Amino acid sequence: MTGLTAVVPCFNEGEQVAAAHRAIVSALGAIPELEIIFIDDGSSDDTLEHMRAIAARDGRVRYISFSRNFGLSAAISAGFRYASHPWIVQLDADLQVPPDQTWVLLAEAAKGYDVVFGTRRVRHDPLLRRLGAAGHQWAARRLLGVEVPMGASSFRVLRAPVARTLAELRMNNAYFAAKAPLVTSRYTTVQTTHRARESGRSRFRPLRLGGHAFELFFGFSWRPLNAAYLIAAVAAAVAAALTVGWLLGLVAPAAVAVAALDSSALTAVVCALSARYLHRLMLDATPLRAFYIAESNLDVRPEDTLDGGVPAVPPPALPPEKGHDHGR
Structure with a gap:
Protein backbone atom coordinates (compact mmCIF):
# COMPACT_ATOMS: atom_id res chain seq x y z
CA MET A 1 0.00 0.00 0.00
CA THR A 2 1.21 3.51 -0.81
CA GLY A 3 -0.24 6.92 -0.19
CA LEU A 4 0.03 10.07 1.89
CA THR A 5 -1.95 11.55 4.75
CA ALA A 6 -1.87 15.33 5.21
CA VAL A 7 -2.40 16.25 8.87
CA VAL A 8 -3.64 19.82 9.37
CA PRO A 9 -4.11 21.07 12.97
CA CYS A 10 -6.54 23.99 13.22
CA PHE A 11 -7.49 26.38 15.99
CA ASN A 12 -9.89 29.18 15.07
CA GLU A 13 -8.94 28.84 11.40
CA GLY A 14 -12.43 29.26 9.96
CA GLU A 15 -11.11 31.79 7.44
CA GLN A 16 -8.39 29.41 6.28
CA VAL A 17 -9.79 25.86 6.19
CA ALA A 18 -11.30 26.08 2.69
CA ALA A 19 -8.20 27.79 1.29
CA ALA A 20 -5.96 25.17 2.90
CA HIS A 21 -8.05 22.38 1.38
CA ARG A 22 -7.86 23.91 -2.10
CA ALA A 23 -4.09 24.39 -1.84
CA ILE A 24 -3.49 20.83 -0.60
CA VAL A 25 -5.65 19.28 -3.32
CA SER A 26 -3.99 21.44 -5.99
CA ALA A 27 -0.50 20.45 -4.83
CA LEU A 28 -1.02 16.81 -3.85
CA GLY A 29 -4.18 15.75 -5.67
CA ALA A 30 -2.15 13.73 -8.18
CA ILE A 31 -1.38 11.19 -5.44
CA PRO A 32 -3.91 8.36 -5.96
CA GLU A 33 -4.05 7.50 -2.27
CA LEU A 34 -4.41 10.93 -0.63
CA GLU A 35 -6.05 11.54 2.73
CA ILE A 36 -6.49 14.92 4.42
CA ILE A 37 -7.19 15.03 8.16
CA PHE A 38 -8.23 18.36 9.65
CA ILE A 39 -8.08 18.50 13.45
CA ASP A 40 -10.23 21.11 15.19
CA ASP A 41 -8.52 21.85 18.50
CA GLY A 42 -11.60 23.13 20.30
CA SER A 43 -12.09 26.19 18.09
CA SER A 44 -14.60 28.84 19.13
CA ASP A 45 -15.31 30.04 15.57
CA ASP A 46 -16.82 28.23 12.57
CA THR A 47 -13.78 26.02 11.88
CA LEU A 48 -15.75 22.80 12.49
CA GLU A 49 -18.60 23.89 10.19
CA HIS A 50 -16.13 24.43 7.36
CA MET A 51 -14.57 21.02 8.00
CA ARG A 52 -17.96 19.30 7.87
CA ALA A 53 -18.86 21.02 4.60
CA ILE A 54 -15.55 20.16 2.93
CA ALA A 55 -15.74 16.52 4.09
CA ALA A 56 -19.25 16.26 2.63
CA ARG A 57 -17.91 17.33 -0.79
CA ASP A 58 -14.55 15.55 -0.81
CA GLY A 59 -14.34 11.89 0.20
CA ARG A 60 -10.60 12.23 0.86
CA VAL A 61 -11.23 14.59 3.77
CA ARG A 62 -11.49 13.41 7.36
CA TYR A 63 -11.98 15.62 10.38
CA ILE A 64 -11.57 15.32 14.13
CA SER A 65 -13.03 17.81 16.59
CA PHE A 66 -11.89 17.87 20.22
CA SER A 67 -14.17 18.36 23.21
CA ARG A 68 -12.05 21.38 24.21
CA ASN A 69 -8.75 23.03 23.37
CA PHE A 70 -6.02 20.48 24.18
CA GLY A 71 -3.15 22.22 22.39
CA LEU A 72 -1.08 21.74 19.27
CA SER A 73 0.71 18.63 20.54
CA ALA A 74 -2.61 16.84 21.08
CA ALA A 75 -3.88 17.85 17.65
CA ILE A 76 -0.75 16.52 15.98
CA SER A 77 -0.92 13.31 18.01
CA ALA A 78 -4.53 12.71 16.94
CA GLY A 79 -3.66 13.21 13.29
CA PHE A 80 -0.69 10.86 13.54
CA ARG A 81 -2.76 8.24 15.34
CA TYR A 82 -5.60 8.16 12.82
CA ALA A 83 -3.61 8.55 9.59
CA SER A 84 -4.32 5.57 7.35
CA HIS A 85 -1.45 5.85 4.85
CA PRO A 86 2.22 4.87 5.25
CA TRP A 87 3.53 8.45 4.90
CA ILE A 88 2.37 11.57 6.73
CA VAL A 89 2.98 15.25 6.06
CA GLN A 90 2.19 17.83 8.72
CA LEU A 91 0.92 21.10 7.27
CA ASP A 92 -0.30 24.36 8.79
CA ALA A 93 -3.63 25.85 7.79
CA ASP A 94 -2.04 29.29 7.46
CA LEU A 95 -0.27 28.10 4.27
CA GLN A 96 2.96 29.89 5.16
CA VAL A 97 4.65 26.80 3.75
CA PRO A 98 3.07 26.07 0.34
CA PRO A 99 1.79 22.46 0.26
CA ASP A 100 3.65 21.86 -3.02
CA GLN A 101 6.86 21.93 -0.97
CA THR A 102 5.78 18.50 0.30
CA TRP A 103 7.34 17.03 -2.85
CA VAL A 104 10.73 18.40 -1.78
CA LEU A 105 10.46 16.56 1.54
CA LEU A 106 9.16 13.36 -0.06
CA ALA A 107 12.09 13.30 -2.49
CA GLU A 108 14.49 13.52 0.44
CA ALA A 109 12.57 10.86 2.40
CA ALA A 110 12.98 8.49 -0.56
CA LYS A 111 16.69 8.36 0.27
CA GLY A 112 15.91 6.24 3.32
CA TYR A 113 14.93 8.72 6.03
CA ASP A 114 12.20 8.18 8.62
CA VAL A 115 11.64 11.89 9.22
CA VAL A 116 12.39 14.91 7.04
CA PHE A 117 12.00 18.39 8.53
CA GLY A 118 11.57 21.47 6.40
CA THR A 119 13.78 24.45 7.20
CA ARG A 120 12.80 27.90 6.00
CA ARG A 121 15.03 29.22 3.22
CA VAL A 122 13.89 32.79 3.97
CA ARG A 123 11.65 33.15 6.99
CA HIS A 124 8.71 35.60 6.70
CA ASP A 125 7.80 35.91 10.37
CA PRO A 126 7.89 38.83 12.84
CA LEU A 127 11.38 39.66 14.08
CA LEU A 128 10.53 38.70 17.66
CA ARG A 129 9.40 35.25 16.55
CA ARG A 130 12.53 34.70 14.44
CA LEU A 131 14.82 35.75 17.28
CA GLY A 132 12.90 33.65 19.78
CA ALA A 133 13.04 30.53 17.61
CA ALA A 134 16.77 30.97 16.96
CA GLY A 135 17.52 31.49 20.65
CA HIS A 136 15.33 28.54 21.54
CA GLN A 137 17.22 26.14 19.30
CA TRP A 138 20.61 27.54 20.31
CA ALA A 139 19.79 27.01 23.99
CA ALA A 140 18.56 23.50 23.29
CA ARG A 141 21.73 22.39 21.55
CA ARG A 142 24.44 24.40 23.33
CA LEU A 143 23.20 24.85 26.88
CA LEU A 144 20.96 21.85 27.45
CA GLY A 145 22.60 19.26 25.22
CA VAL A 146 19.27 18.37 23.59
CA GLU A 147 19.55 16.91 20.10
CA VAL A 148 17.33 19.06 17.89
CA PRO A 149 17.46 19.18 14.07
CA MET A 150 18.86 22.64 13.38
CA GLY A 151 16.25 24.98 11.92
CA ALA A 152 13.53 22.30 11.98
CA SER A 153 10.02 23.64 11.53
CA SER A 154 6.59 22.10 12.06
CA PHE A 155 6.51 21.25 8.34
CA ARG A 156 7.68 17.65 8.20
CA VAL A 157 7.23 14.31 6.46
CA LEU A 158 7.31 11.11 8.51
CA ARG A 159 6.82 7.40 8.07
CA ALA A 160 3.50 6.58 9.73
CA PRO A 161 4.91 3.97 12.18
CA VAL A 162 7.47 6.52 13.41
CA ALA A 163 4.79 9.21 13.69
CA ARG A 164 2.56 6.95 15.76
CA THR A 165 5.48 6.00 18.01
CA LEU A 166 6.14 9.69 18.64
CA ALA A 167 2.46 10.30 19.34
CA GLU A 168 2.32 7.47 21.88
CA LEU A 169 5.46 8.47 23.81
CA ARG A 170 4.65 8.97 27.49
CA MET A 171 5.96 12.52 27.46
CA ASN A 172 3.67 15.44 28.25
CA ASN A 173 5.64 17.66 25.92
CA ALA A 174 4.79 19.39 22.65
CA TYR A 175 8.33 19.57 21.29
CA PHE A 176 8.19 17.00 18.47
CA ALA A 177 11.49 18.13 16.95
CA ALA A 178 13.27 16.98 20.10
CA LYS A 179 11.29 13.73 20.29
CA ALA A 180 12.25 12.47 16.83
CA PRO A 181 15.95 11.86 17.69
CA LEU A 182 14.78 9.77 20.67
CA VAL A 183 13.30 7.11 18.38
CA THR A 184 15.35 7.25 15.17
CA SER A 185 18.66 8.48 13.84
CA ARG A 186 17.37 8.49 10.26
CA TYR A 187 16.21 12.09 10.12
CA THR A 188 17.37 15.10 8.16
CA THR A 189 16.41 18.62 7.12
CA VAL A 190 15.89 20.23 3.73
CA GLN A 191 15.31 23.86 2.80
CA THR A 192 11.81 24.87 1.71
CA THR A 193 9.98 28.01 0.67
CA HIS A 194 8.28 30.09 3.36
CA ARG A 195 5.93 33.03 2.88
CA ALA A 196 3.99 35.52 4.96
CA ARG A 197 0.54 34.60 6.23
CA GLU A 198 -2.03 35.74 3.64
CA SER A 199 -5.17 35.88 5.80
CA GLY A 200 -6.43 35.18 9.28
CA ARG A 201 -4.69 36.09 12.51
CA SER A 202 -1.37 34.63 13.59
CA ARG A 203 -1.54 32.35 16.65
CA PHE A 204 2.01 33.31 17.69
CA ARG A 205 2.33 34.68 21.20
CA PRO A 206 5.64 35.41 22.98
CA LEU A 207 4.33 33.70 26.12
CA ARG A 208 3.56 30.55 24.11
CA LEU A 209 7.10 30.46 22.73
CA GLY A 210 8.36 30.94 26.27
CA GLY A 211 6.19 28.06 27.40
CA HIS A 212 7.70 25.81 24.73
CA ALA A 213 11.17 26.80 25.93
CA PHE A 214 10.14 25.96 29.48
CA GLU A 215 8.92 22.53 28.34
CA LEU A 216 12.21 21.97 26.54
CA PHE A 217 14.24 22.83 29.64
CA PHE A 218 12.34 20.50 31.94
CA GLY A 219 11.18 17.82 29.51
CA PHE A 220 14.42 16.84 27.80
CA SER A 221 17.38 17.90 29.95
CA TRP A 222 18.58 17.49 33.53
CA THR A 286 -1.31 11.13 34.68
CA PRO A 287 -4.13 8.83 33.49
CA LEU A 288 -5.80 11.75 31.68
CA ARG A 289 -5.62 11.20 27.94
CA ALA A 290 -3.90 13.70 25.65
CA PHE A 291 -7.23 14.53 23.98
CA TYR A 292 -10.90 13.61 23.84
CA ILE A 293 -12.81 13.59 20.56
CA ALA A 294 -16.28 15.11 20.46
CA GLU A 295 -16.99 14.55 16.76
CA SER A 296 -15.36 12.90 13.75
CA ASN A 297 -16.18 11.21 10.47
CA LEU A 298 -13.56 8.57 11.29
CA ASP A 299 -13.99 5.38 13.27
CA VAL A 300 -12.26 6.57 16.42
CA ARG A 301 -11.23 4.48 19.38
CA PRO A 302 -13.86 4.41 22.16
CA GLU A 303 -11.23 5.38 24.72
CA ASP A 304 -10.54 8.58 22.75
CA THR A 305 -14.10 9.79 23.33
CA LEU A 306 -15.89 10.96 26.46
CA ASP A 307 -18.76 8.52 25.89
CA GLY A 308 -16.71 5.45 25.04
CA GLY A 309 -18.08 5.39 21.51
CA VAL A 310 -21.67 5.10 22.76
CA PRO A 311 -24.15 7.80 21.65
CA ALA A 312 -24.75 10.35 24.38
CA VAL A 313 -27.88 9.75 26.48
CA PRO A 314 -30.19 12.79 26.60
CA PRO A 315 -30.95 14.27 30.03
CA PRO A 316 -34.28 13.50 31.71
CA ALA A 317 -37.12 15.71 30.51
CA LEU A 318 -39.58 17.48 32.75
CA PRO A 319 -42.54 15.09 33.31
CA PRO A 320 -45.79 16.23 31.66
CA GLU A 321 -48.32 17.93 33.89
CA LYS A 322 -50.99 15.64 35.27
CA GLY A 323 -53.73 17.30 33.24
CA HIS A 324 -51.79 16.61 30.06
CA ASP A 325 -50.76 13.07 30.94
CA HIS A 326 -51.85 10.92 28.00
CA GLY A 327 -51.78 7.84 30.17
CA ARG A 328 -54.46 9.02 32.60
Missing part, protein backbone atom coordinates in the same frame (compact mmCIF):
# COMPACT_ATOMS: atom_id res chain seq x y z
CA ARG A 223 21.22 20.17 33.09
CA PRO A 224 19.25 23.02 34.75
CA LEU A 225 18.76 20.91 37.87
CA ASN A 226 22.38 19.72 37.90
CA ALA A 227 23.61 23.31 37.51
CA ALA A 228 21.40 24.45 40.37
CA TYR A 229 22.74 21.66 42.60
CA LEU A 230 26.31 22.68 41.76
CA ILE A 231 25.71 26.37 42.43
CA ALA A 232 23.96 25.61 45.71
CA ALA A 233 26.82 23.34 46.78
CA VAL A 234 29.40 26.03 45.99
CA ALA A 235 27.34 28.63 47.86
CA ALA A 236 27.05 26.33 50.87
CA ALA A 237 30.82 25.72 50.83
CA VAL A 238 31.50 29.46 50.70
CA ALA A 239 29.06 30.07 53.54
CA ALA A 240 30.73 27.35 55.62
CA ALA A 241 34.18 28.81 54.95
CA LEU A 242 32.99 32.27 55.96
CA THR A 243 31.45 30.85 59.12
CA VAL A 244 34.75 29.24 60.06
CA GLY A 245 36.49 32.52 59.31
CA TRP A 246 34.04 34.34 61.56
CA LEU A 247 34.64 31.87 64.39
CA LEU A 248 38.36 32.46 64.03
CA GLY A 249 37.80 36.20 64.01
CA LEU A 250 38.98 36.59 60.42
CA VAL A 251 35.64 37.54 58.81
CA ALA A 252 33.10 40.18 59.79
CA PRO A 253 29.68 38.89 60.94
CA ALA A 254 27.93 40.89 58.20
CA ALA A 255 29.72 38.91 55.50
CA VAL A 256 28.58 35.65 57.08
CA ALA A 257 24.99 36.89 57.23
CA VAL A 258 25.01 37.90 53.56
CA ALA A 259 26.49 34.56 52.54
CA ALA A 260 23.86 32.72 54.58
CA LEU A 261 21.07 34.68 52.86
CA ASP A 262 22.54 33.98 49.43
CA SER A 263 22.83 30.30 50.24
CA SER A 264 19.21 30.20 51.42
CA ALA A 265 18.04 31.89 48.22
CA LEU A 266 19.91 29.40 46.05
CA THR A 267 18.53 26.52 48.10
CA ALA A 268 15.03 27.84 47.43
CA VAL A 269 15.81 27.90 43.70
CA VAL A 270 16.97 24.29 43.85
CA CYS A 271 13.77 23.31 45.66
CA ALA A 272 11.67 25.12 43.04
CA LEU A 273 13.50 23.39 40.19
CA SER A 274 13.11 20.02 41.89
CA ALA A 275 9.39 20.67 42.30
CA ARG A 276 9.12 21.56 38.60
CA TYR A 277 10.77 18.32 37.56
CA LEU A 278 8.47 16.41 39.92
CA HIS A 279 5.51 18.17 38.33
CA ARG A 280 6.75 17.07 34.90
CA LEU A 281 6.97 13.45 36.05
CA MET A 282 3.46 13.63 37.49
CA LEU A 283 2.10 15.01 34.21
CA ASP A 284 3.75 12.20 32.26
CA ALA A 285 2.19 9.64 34.60
Whole structure:
Protein backbone atom coordinates (compact mmCIF):
# COMPACT_ATOMS: atom_id res chain seq x y z
CA MET A 1 0.00 0.00 0.00
CA THR A 2 1.21 3.51 -0.81
CA GLY A 3 -0.24 6.92 -0.19
CA LEU A 4 0.03 10.07 1.89
CA THR A 5 -1.95 11.55 4.75
CA ALA A 6 -1.87 15.33 5.21
CA VAL A 7 -2.40 16.25 8.87
CA VAL A 8 -3.64 19.82 9.37
CA PRO A 9 -4.11 21.07 12.97
CA CYS A 10 -6.54 23.99 13.22
CA PHE A 11 -7.49 26.38 15.99
CA ASN A 12 -9.89 29.18 15.07
CA GLU A 13 -8.94 28.84 11.40
CA GLY A 14 -12.43 29.26 9.96
CA GLU A 15 -11.11 31.79 7.44
CA GLN A 16 -8.39 29.41 6.28
CA VAL A 17 -9.79 25.86 6.19
CA ALA A 18 -11.30 26.08 2.69
CA ALA A 19 -8.20 27.79 1.29
CA ALA A 20 -5.96 25.17 2.90
CA HIS A 21 -8.05 22.38 1.38
CA ARG A 22 -7.86 23.91 -2.10
CA ALA A 23 -4.09 24.39 -1.84
CA ILE A 24 -3.49 20.83 -0.60
CA VAL A 25 -5.65 19.28 -3.32
CA SER A 26 -3.99 21.44 -5.99
CA ALA A 27 -0.50 20.45 -4.83
CA LEU A 28 -1.02 16.81 -3.85
CA GLY A 29 -4.18 15.75 -5.67
CA ALA A 30 -2.15 13.73 -8.18
CA ILE A 31 -1.38 11.19 -5.44
CA PRO A 32 -3.91 8.36 -5.96
CA GLU A 33 -4.05 7.50 -2.27
CA LEU A 34 -4.41 10.93 -0.63
CA GLU A 35 -6.05 11.54 2.73
CA ILE A 36 -6.49 14.92 4.42
CA ILE A 37 -7.19 15.03 8.16
CA PHE A 38 -8.23 18.36 9.65
CA ILE A 39 -8.08 18.50 13.45
CA ASP A 40 -10.23 21.11 15.19
CA ASP A 41 -8.52 21.85 18.50
CA GLY A 42 -11.60 23.13 20.30
CA SER A 43 -12.09 26.19 18.09
CA SER A 44 -14.60 28.84 19.13
CA ASP A 45 -15.31 30.04 15.57
CA ASP A 46 -16.82 28.23 12.57
CA THR A 47 -13.78 26.02 11.88
CA LEU A 48 -15.75 22.80 12.49
CA GLU A 49 -18.60 23.89 10.19
CA HIS A 50 -16.13 24.43 7.36
CA MET A 51 -14.57 21.02 8.00
CA ARG A 52 -17.96 19.30 7.87
CA ALA A 53 -18.86 21.02 4.60
CA ILE A 54 -15.55 20.16 2.93
CA ALA A 55 -15.74 16.52 4.09
CA ALA A 56 -19.25 16.26 2.63
CA ARG A 57 -17.91 17.33 -0.79
CA ASP A 58 -14.55 15.55 -0.81
CA GLY A 59 -14.34 11.89 0.20
CA ARG A 60 -10.60 12.23 0.86
CA VAL A 61 -11.23 14.59 3.77
CA ARG A 62 -11.49 13.41 7.36
CA TYR A 63 -11.98 15.62 10.38
CA ILE A 64 -11.57 15.32 14.13
CA SER A 65 -13.03 17.81 16.59
CA PHE A 66 -11.89 17.87 20.22
CA SER A 67 -14.17 18.36 23.21
CA ARG A 68 -12.05 21.38 24.21
CA ASN A 69 -8.75 23.03 23.37
CA PHE A 70 -6.02 20.48 24.18
CA GLY A 71 -3.15 22.22 22.39
CA LEU A 72 -1.08 21.74 19.27
CA SER A 73 0.71 18.63 20.54
CA ALA A 74 -2.61 16.84 21.08
CA ALA A 75 -3.88 17.85 17.65
CA ILE A 76 -0.75 16.52 15.98
CA SER A 77 -0.92 13.31 18.01
CA ALA A 78 -4.53 12.71 16.94
CA GLY A 79 -3.66 13.21 13.29
CA PHE A 80 -0.69 10.86 13.54
CA ARG A 81 -2.76 8.24 15.34
CA TYR A 82 -5.60 8.16 12.82
CA ALA A 83 -3.61 8.55 9.59
CA SER A 84 -4.32 5.57 7.35
CA HIS A 85 -1.45 5.85 4.85
CA PRO A 86 2.22 4.87 5.25
CA TRP A 87 3.53 8.45 4.90
CA ILE A 88 2.37 11.57 6.73
CA VAL A 89 2.98 15.25 6.06
CA GLN A 90 2.19 17.83 8.72
CA LEU A 91 0.92 21.10 7.27
CA ASP A 92 -0.30 24.36 8.79
CA ALA A 93 -3.63 25.85 7.79
CA ASP A 94 -2.04 29.29 7.46
CA LEU A 95 -0.27 28.10 4.27
CA GLN A 96 2.96 29.89 5.16
CA VAL A 97 4.65 26.80 3.75
CA PRO A 98 3.07 26.07 0.34
CA PRO A 99 1.79 22.46 0.26
CA ASP A 100 3.65 21.86 -3.02
CA GLN A 101 6.86 21.93 -0.97
CA THR A 102 5.78 18.50 0.30
CA TRP A 103 7.34 17.03 -2.85
CA VAL A 104 10.73 18.40 -1.78
CA LEU A 105 10.46 16.56 1.54
CA LEU A 106 9.16 13.36 -0.06
CA ALA A 107 12.09 13.30 -2.49
CA GLU A 108 14.49 13.52 0.44
CA ALA A 109 12.57 10.86 2.40
CA ALA A 110 12.98 8.49 -0.56
CA LYS A 111 16.69 8.36 0.27
CA GLY A 112 15.91 6.24 3.32
CA TYR A 113 14.93 8.72 6.03
CA ASP A 114 12.20 8.18 8.62
CA VAL A 115 11.64 11.89 9.22
CA VAL A 116 12.39 14.91 7.04
CA PHE A 117 12.00 18.39 8.53
CA GLY A 118 11.57 21.47 6.40
CA THR A 119 13.78 24.45 7.20
CA ARG A 120 12.80 27.90 6.00
CA ARG A 121 15.03 29.22 3.22
CA VAL A 122 13.89 32.79 3.97
CA ARG A 123 11.65 33.15 6.99
CA HIS A 124 8.71 35.60 6.70
CA ASP A 125 7.80 35.91 10.37
CA PRO A 126 7.89 38.83 12.84
CA LEU A 127 11.38 39.66 14.08
CA LEU A 128 10.53 38.70 17.66
CA ARG A 129 9.40 35.25 16.55
CA ARG A 130 12.53 34.70 14.44
CA LEU A 131 14.82 35.75 17.28
CA GLY A 132 12.90 33.65 19.78
CA ALA A 133 13.04 30.53 17.61
CA ALA A 134 16.77 30.97 16.96
CA GLY A 135 17.52 31.49 20.65
CA HIS A 136 15.33 28.54 21.54
CA GLN A 137 17.22 26.14 19.30
CA TRP A 138 20.61 27.54 20.31
CA ALA A 139 19.79 27.01 23.99
CA ALA A 140 18.56 23.50 23.29
CA ARG A 141 21.73 22.39 21.55
CA ARG A 142 24.44 24.40 23.33
CA LEU A 143 23.20 24.85 26.88
CA LEU A 144 20.96 21.85 27.45
CA GLY A 145 22.60 19.26 25.22
CA VAL A 146 19.27 18.37 23.59
CA GLU A 147 19.55 16.91 20.10
CA VAL A 148 17.33 19.06 17.89
CA PRO A 149 17.46 19.18 14.07
CA MET A 150 18.86 22.64 13.38
CA GLY A 151 16.25 24.98 11.92
CA ALA A 152 13.53 22.30 11.98
CA SER A 153 10.02 23.64 11.53
CA SER A 154 6.59 22.10 12.06
CA PHE A 155 6.51 21.25 8.34
CA ARG A 156 7.68 17.65 8.20
CA VAL A 157 7.23 14.31 6.46
CA LEU A 158 7.31 11.11 8.51
CA ARG A 159 6.82 7.40 8.07
CA ALA A 160 3.50 6.58 9.73
CA PRO A 161 4.91 3.97 12.18
CA VAL A 162 7.47 6.52 13.41
CA ALA A 163 4.79 9.21 13.69
CA ARG A 164 2.56 6.95 15.76
CA THR A 165 5.48 6.00 18.01
CA LEU A 166 6.14 9.69 18.64
CA ALA A 167 2.46 10.30 19.34
CA GLU A 168 2.32 7.47 21.88
CA LEU A 169 5.46 8.47 23.81
CA ARG A 170 4.65 8.97 27.49
CA MET A 171 5.96 12.52 27.46
CA ASN A 172 3.67 15.44 28.25
CA ASN A 173 5.64 17.66 25.92
CA ALA A 174 4.79 19.39 22.65
CA TYR A 175 8.33 19.57 21.29
CA PHE A 176 8.19 17.00 18.47
CA ALA A 177 11.49 18.13 16.95
CA ALA A 178 13.27 16.98 20.10
CA LYS A 179 11.29 13.73 20.29
CA ALA A 180 12.25 12.47 16.83
CA PRO A 181 15.95 11.86 17.69
CA LEU A 182 14.78 9.77 20.67
CA VAL A 183 13.30 7.11 18.38
CA THR A 184 15.35 7.25 15.17
CA SER A 185 18.66 8.48 13.84
CA ARG A 186 17.37 8.49 10.26
CA TYR A 187 16.21 12.09 10.12
CA THR A 188 17.37 15.10 8.16
CA THR A 189 16.41 18.62 7.12
CA VAL A 190 15.89 20.23 3.73
CA GLN A 191 15.31 23.86 2.80
CA THR A 192 11.81 24.87 1.71
CA THR A 193 9.98 28.01 0.67
CA HIS A 194 8.28 30.09 3.36
CA ARG A 195 5.93 33.03 2.88
CA ALA A 196 3.99 35.52 4.96
CA ARG A 197 0.54 34.60 6.23
CA GLU A 198 -2.03 35.74 3.64
CA SER A 199 -5.17 35.88 5.80
CA GLY A 200 -6.43 35.18 9.28
CA ARG A 201 -4.69 36.09 12.51
CA SER A 202 -1.37 34.63 13.59
CA ARG A 203 -1.54 32.35 16.65
CA PHE A 204 2.01 33.31 17.69
CA ARG A 205 2.33 34.68 21.20
CA PRO A 206 5.64 35.41 22.98
CA LEU A 207 4.33 33.70 26.12
CA ARG A 208 3.56 30.55 24.11
CA LEU A 209 7.10 30.46 22.73
CA GLY A 210 8.36 30.94 26.27
CA GLY A 211 6.19 28.06 27.40
CA HIS A 212 7.70 25.81 24.73
CA ALA A 213 11.17 26.80 25.93
CA PHE A 214 10.14 25.96 29.48
CA GLU A 215 8.92 22.53 28.34
CA LEU A 216 12.21 21.97 26.54
CA PHE A 217 14.24 22.83 29.64
CA PHE A 218 12.34 20.50 31.94
CA GLY A 219 11.18 17.82 29.51
CA PHE A 220 14.42 16.84 27.80
CA SER A 221 17.38 17.90 29.95
CA TRP A 222 18.58 17.49 33.53
CA ARG A 223 21.22 20.17 33.09
CA PRO A 224 19.25 23.02 34.75
CA LEU A 225 18.76 20.91 37.87
CA ASN A 226 22.38 19.72 37.90
CA ALA A 227 23.61 23.31 37.51
CA ALA A 228 21.40 24.45 40.37
CA TYR A 229 22.74 21.66 42.60
CA LEU A 230 26.31 22.68 41.76
CA ILE A 231 25.71 26.37 42.43
CA ALA A 232 23.96 25.61 45.71
CA ALA A 233 26.82 23.34 46.78
CA VAL A 234 29.40 26.03 45.99
CA ALA A 235 27.34 28.63 47.86
CA ALA A 236 27.05 26.33 50.87
CA ALA A 237 30.82 25.72 50.83
CA VAL A 238 31.50 29.46 50.70
CA ALA A 239 29.06 30.07 53.54
CA ALA A 240 30.73 27.35 55.62
CA ALA A 241 34.18 28.81 54.95
CA LEU A 242 32.99 32.27 55.96
CA THR A 243 31.45 30.85 59.12
CA VAL A 244 34.75 29.24 60.06
CA GLY A 245 36.49 32.52 59.31
CA TRP A 246 34.04 34.34 61.56
CA LEU A 247 34.64 31.87 64.39
CA LEU A 248 38.36 32.46 64.03
CA GLY A 249 37.80 36.20 64.01
CA LEU A 250 38.98 36.59 60.42
CA VAL A 251 35.64 37.54 58.81
CA ALA A 252 33.10 40.18 59.79
CA PRO A 253 29.68 38.89 60.94
CA ALA A 254 27.93 40.89 58.20
CA ALA A 255 29.72 38.91 55.50
CA VAL A 256 28.58 35.65 57.08
CA ALA A 257 24.99 36.89 57.23
CA VAL A 258 25.01 37.90 53.56
CA ALA A 259 26.49 34.56 52.54
CA ALA A 260 23.86 32.72 54.58
CA LEU A 261 21.07 34.68 52.86
CA ASP A 262 22.54 33.98 49.43
CA SER A 263 22.83 30.30 50.24
CA SER A 264 19.21 30.20 51.42
CA ALA A 265 18.04 31.89 48.22
CA LEU A 266 19.91 29.40 46.05
CA THR A 267 18.53 26.52 48.10
CA ALA A 268 15.03 27.84 47.43
CA VAL A 269 15.81 27.90 43.70
CA VAL A 270 16.97 24.29 43.85
CA CYS A 271 13.77 23.31 45.66
CA ALA A 272 11.67 25.12 43.04
CA LEU A 273 13.50 23.39 40.19
CA SER A 274 13.11 20.02 41.89
CA ALA A 275 9.39 20.67 42.30
CA ARG A 276 9.12 21.56 38.60
CA TYR A 277 10.77 18.32 37.56
CA LEU A 278 8.47 16.41 39.92
CA HIS A 279 5.51 18.17 38.33
CA ARG A 280 6.75 17.07 34.90
CA LEU A 281 6.97 13.45 36.05
CA MET A 282 3.46 13.63 37.49
CA LEU A 283 2.10 15.01 34.21
CA ASP A 284 3.75 12.20 32.26
CA ALA A 285 2.19 9.64 34.60
CA THR A 286 -1.31 11.13 34.68
CA PRO A 287 -4.13 8.83 33.49
CA LEU A 288 -5.80 11.75 31.68
CA ARG A 289 -5.62 11.20 27.94
CA ALA A 290 -3.90 13.70 25.65
CA PHE A 291 -7.23 14.53 23.98
CA TYR A 292 -10.90 13.61 23.84
CA ILE A 293 -12.81 13.59 20.56
CA ALA A 294 -16.28 15.11 20.46
CA GLU A 295 -16.99 14.55 16.76
CA SER A 296 -15.36 12.90 13.75
CA ASN A 297 -16.18 11.21 10.47
CA LEU A 298 -13.56 8.57 11.29
CA ASP A 299 -13.99 5.38 13.27
CA VAL A 300 -12.26 6.57 16.42
CA ARG A 301 -11.23 4.48 19.38
CA PRO A 302 -13.86 4.41 22.16
CA GLU A 303 -11.23 5.38 24.72
CA ASP A 304 -10.54 8.58 22.75
CA THR A 305 -14.10 9.79 23.33
CA LEU A 306 -15.89 10.96 26.46
CA ASP A 307 -18.76 8.52 25.89
CA GLY A 308 -16.71 5.45 25.04
CA GLY A 309 -18.08 5.39 21.51
CA VAL A 310 -21.67 5.10 22.76
CA PRO A 311 -24.15 7.80 21.65
CA ALA A 312 -24.75 10.35 24.38
CA VAL A 313 -27.88 9.75 26.48
CA PRO A 314 -30.19 12.79 26.60
CA PRO A 315 -30.95 14.27 30.03
CA PRO A 316 -34.28 13.50 31.71
CA ALA A 317 -37.12 15.71 30.51
CA LEU A 318 -39.58 17.48 32.75
CA PRO A 319 -42.54 15.09 33.31
CA PRO A 320 -45.79 16.23 31.66
CA GLU A 321 -48.32 17.93 33.89
CA LYS A 322 -50.99 15.64 35.27
CA GLY A 323 -53.73 17.30 33.24
CA HIS A 324 -51.79 16.61 30.06
CA ASP A 325 -50.76 13.07 30.94
CA HIS A 326 -51.85 10.92 28.00
CA GLY A 327 -51.78 7.84 30.17
CA ARG A 328 -54.46 9.02 32.60
